[in-house]
Amino acid sequence: MMDANIFRIEGSVTACRRHGSGHINETYLVSTDAQRSYILQKINRAVFRDVDALMRNIALVTDYLSGQESGPPCVAALIPTRAGANWYEAEDGSAWRMYACVEGGVCLDAARGPDDFRQSGRAFGAFQRKLAAFDASQLTETIPRFHDTPERLRVLFAAAKQDALGRAKEVRREIDFAAARAQEASTMVRMLQRGELPLRVTHNDTKLNNVLLEAVTGEPLCVVDLDTVMPGLAGNDFGDSIRFGASTAAEDERDLERVEMSLLLYEAYAEGFLGECGQSLTEAEIETLPLGAKLMTLECGVRFLTDYLSGDTYFHTTRPGQNLDRCRTQLRLVADMEKKWAQMARLTQKVARR
Numbered sequence: 001m002m003d004a005n006i007f008r009i010e011g012s013v014t015a016c017r018r019h020g021s022g023h024i025n026e027t028y029l030v031s032t033d034a035q036r037s038y039i040l041q042k043i044n045r046a047v048f049r050d051v052d053a054l055m056r057n058i059a060l061v062t063d064y065l066s067g068q069e070s071g072p073p074c075v076a077a078l079i080p081t082r083a084g085a086n087w088y089e090a091e092d093g094s095a096w097r098m099y100a101c102v103e104g105g106v107c108l109d110a111a112r113g114p115d116d117f118r119q120s121g122r123a124f125g126a127f128q129r130k131l132a133a134f135d136a137s138q139l140t141e142t143i144p145r146f147h148d149t150p151e152r153l154r155v156l157f158a159a160a161k162q163d164a165l166g167r168a169k170e171v172r173r174e175i176d177f178a179a180a181r182a183q184e185a186s187t188m189v190r191m192l193q194r195g196e197l198p199l200r201v202t203h204n205d206t207k208l209n210n211v212l213l214e215a216v217t218g219e220p221l222c223v224v225d226l227d228t229v230m231p232g233l234a235g236n237d238f239g240d241s242i243r244f245g246a247s248t249a250a251e252d253e254r255d256l257e258r259v260e261m262s263l264l265l266y267e268a269y270a271e272g273f274l275g276e277c278g279q280s281l282t283e284a285e286i287e288t289l290p291l292g293a294k295l296m297t298l299e300c301g302v303r304f305l306t307d308y309l310s311g312d313t314y315f316h317t318t319r320p321g322q323n324l325d326r327c328r329t330q331l332r333l334v335a336d337m338e339k340k341w342a343q344m345a346r347l348t349q350k351v352a353r354r
């Protein structure tokens with residue numbers, strides 16, 4: 001473990017324990033005898049190759065949002081090292097950064113009901129709106145082609161062909177499911193290329209547990225995990241939230257009978273999100289929100305499956321087969337969305353017209 005004192009913390013460390021449920025970085029909660037708490041993270045350098053660029057992006061966005069006075073959500077303040085840098089490279093080459101802990105915030109892995117999810121929609125909607133005038137050319141693409149869904153499919157097919165661990169035969173059904181949707185998977189990317197959808201500055205990882213809600217009131221407090229803030233599509237930010245938060249089961253649930261995309265939760269999120277940024281979205285963007293949900297879910301399923309085929313090197317796992325289970329919940333959600341397609345479209349329009 002690294003010494004948290006490298007960073008400009010108040011007091012001496014009294015405790016440091018693993019925190020949160022992120023799949024990429026290692027997160028710790030640090031407490032001190034000055035009654036302060038901090039979030040210390042070991043940045044996954046296999047995923048984020050250019051830590052300087054990553055941290056520059058985060059500092060730019062954090063400064064920009066902190067300079068705006070127009071209400072929540074906030075972003076967590078970066079704590080510099082005592083030498084004045086915004087990250088620290090330890091002797092073993094690992095990369096570390098620190099944030100001030102946002103007091104009174106709760107981080108949920110599942111919504112307790114539609115209200116929580118509506119509030120998270122407000123948080124990401126406001127985040128989107130507040131960044132509307134931010135100059136995207138300042139940002140480095142931390143992970144190129146991050147939400148290029150057809151490219152993610154090509155990578156899956158290549159991994160299946162290579163079949164490094166001999167797992168492809170177990171997952172023919174899943175690969176066929178994805179392949180059957182290859183055409184549709186490129187819809188949003190093609191619309192962007194044709195200029196039918198605008199490129200915006202988006203969060204790109206809008207899971208429910210990447211927002212903090214005020215513990216007592218449930219109001220949106222803070223948007224976290226700015227690692228993938230990059231130019232992107234509003235529909236993908238909307239969609240990634242639905243993928244994770246509108247599911248009736250955990251992302252790695254093994255009993256697929258429990259996995260559904262809840263229309264009640266979908267509507268609640270749409271209300272929160274569009275209530276904040278609906279006015280600034282184009283007709284075409286609003287129309288593609290259900291598709292964003294479907295394609296982000298398909299893409300994530302494809303990414304989990306690719307990782308399963310390649311030996312579970314990208315997403316952190318705590319048990320064998322977890323990435324395959326995660327893939328299966330995502331594909332199950334896609335199939336459920338297909339059944340509920342007309343209703344998703346209708347609800348989106350209904351909420352947008354309010």
Ligand code: GN1
Nearest residue numbers: 021022023024025205207225228300
């Ligand atoms: C990862 O870091 P975390 O757990 O918030 C991943 C997202 C996936 C998500 C799936 C940088 O998010 O893209 O949608 O897992 N982040 C990165 O739960 O790949």
Ligand code: MG
Nearest residue numbers: 022209210225
């Ligand atoms: Mg996260």
